[in-house]
Structures are given as structure tokens and as C-alpha cells.
Amino acid sequence: KAGVTQTPRYLIKTRGQQVTLSCSPISGHRSVSWYQQTPGQGLQFLFEYFSETQRNKGNFPGRFSGRQFSNSRSEMNVSTLELGDSALYLCASSWTGAETYEQYFGPGTRLTVT
Amino acid sequence: AQKITQTQPGMFVQEKEAVTLDCTYDTSDPSYGLFWYKQPSSGEMIFLIYQGSYDQQNATEGRYSLNFQKARKSANLVISASQLGDSAMYFCAMREGPTGGFKTIFGAGTRLFVKA
Numbered sequence A: 001k002a003g004v005t006q007t008p009r010y011l012i013k014t015r016g017q018q019v020t021l022s023c024s025p026i027s028g029h030r031s032v033s034w035y036q037q038t039p040g041q042g043l044q045f046l047f048e049y050f051s052e053t054q055r056n057k058g059n060f061p062g063r064f065s066g067r068q069f070s071n072s073r074s075e076m077n078v079s080t081l082e083l084g085d086s087a088l089y090l091c092a093s094s095w096t097g098a099e100t101y102e103q104y105f106g107p108g109t110r111l112t113v114t
Numbered sequence B: 001a002q003k004i005t006q007t008q009p010g011m012f013v014q015e016k017e018a019v020t021l022d023c024t025y026d027t028s029d030p031s032y033g034l035f036w037y038k039q040p041s042s043g044e045m046i047f048l049i050y051q052g053s054y055d056q057q058n059a060t061e062g063r064y065s066l067n068f069q070k071a072r073k074s075a076n077l078v079i080s081a082s083q084l085g086d087s088a089m090y091f092c093a094m095r096e097g098p099t100g101g102f103k104t105i106f107g108a109g110t111r112l113f114v115k116a
Helices: none
Strands: A005-007 A010-013 A019-024 A031-040 A040-048 A054-058 A064-068 A075-079 A087-094 A109-113 B004-006 B010-014 B019-021 B024-026 B032-039 B044-051 B063-069 B076-079 B088-096 B104-106 B110-115
Touching: A005 A075, A019 A087, A031 A075, A040 A064, A040 A075, A040 B104, A054 A064, A054 A075, A075 A087, B004 B088, B004 B104, B010 B019, B019 B044, B019 B104, B019 B110, B024 B076, B032 B063, B032 B076, B044 B076, B076 B088
Parallel strands: A010 A109, B010 B110
Antiparallel strands: A005 A019, A019 A075, A031 A040, A031 A087, A040 A054, A064 A075, A087 A109, B004 B024, B019 B076, B032 B044, B032 B088, B063 B076, B088 B104, B088 B110
16 A cells, blocks of 8 residues: 655745645545644644545644645645745645544655745 | 643663653543654654553554553653664654544654664
């Protein structure tokens, strides 16, 4: 069974640009969560999608958005990039997203904003 | 409020010895899951072990076991017979149930160094 895949793996953008990251969950998983990881703030929850609906959102500005498609693939978008958005963005999938099921993570997308 | 605390920023252990990584949590949701993940220098998060709030017995997965003390709200990870490949960052996480909106939070992590 294929794991969670994320594309692209590395990205360099300029301040003010926008970026779209993609995540394909494990087959059969309907919940996809996104996290931002930085050395200073650690792992922070961005949002979670379940069956194409955003179920949860973390404390991030509206520049961060996402969506989920009918095949459970998910994208996250960051508009008007800031230097502080440089981070490792991790996507995780779970069968239902319930507290009884573990999340499996993708390799991450490392975003650098210059 | 939902909270996860890992008080050990770094730990050293001799190869082949056991090590315990501490994790305490706080939640008002009666149903929750506790998870441990390993993050090697490559960056990928690897799921290690899960413990449900209603589980009576401590979870075990190979060399990993979770010492779950519900009354004390602690979920410590025990790694037996440490190997050099265990050197990595370890994160404790908690996911609340429907009452808490299925939110997940992670602790700050503990960096484990295994010495030969």
C-alpha cells in the first residue's frame, strides 16, 4: 500500500508570491491534516479535512487555506508569502480522523521564502 | 485547554539500554488518543505507538511500549534495547474525540541520542 505523498518536496518562493502544496493520502483514508513545522514554533496544526469538508482549523491567518477533493487528495495554499512562512509543511492522513486512529505522515514539503 | 508537555529537550542513552521519554497531557475530553512519533533527521514523521483513553492495558509495539497512567495524565514512551538508529526526535501527540472536535496537538519533542 502506497504511503502519503506530498509534492513538491522542495520549493523556493519570493515574498509576496503564493504557493500551492499537494497531498495524496493513503488509499481509503478520508481525513487529511496539515501541519507547519518550524524550529521556533514546533509542530503546529493548520487544518483538517474530512470528506471534502474542513473539520478543524488552527490559529493561522486567512492567507492559509486548503481544500479536499472527492478522491481525498488535498491541497493547501498560502497567499502573499512572508519570510516567516518558511517551514516544513507536513500532511497526514487517517482513516476517519477519529481519536482512535493514527495519522500517517508524508515526507513533507520544505518551503523557503526569500 | 488541550495541552501536551515533554519536559526533556534532550536525552542520552547507551546502546542496548532502555530509555523512557516523558509526556504529560491535559484534556477535558473523556475520549482521546495518545500517539508517539519518531522524526529522524530526514524529516519524515514515523508513527510508533497508540494508546486510547479507554484502553485498560499499556500499548506495546516491538521494542516500544507506552506507560499510560491515566490518573496522572502521563503517557511515557519506553524504548527497550536502544539502537543507534533510534537517535531521532520523538514527539508525543494527543487527539481529542468528538467532544474536542478531533483536534490534534503535539508536544515540543525530545531529541534522543544513542551512544555506541
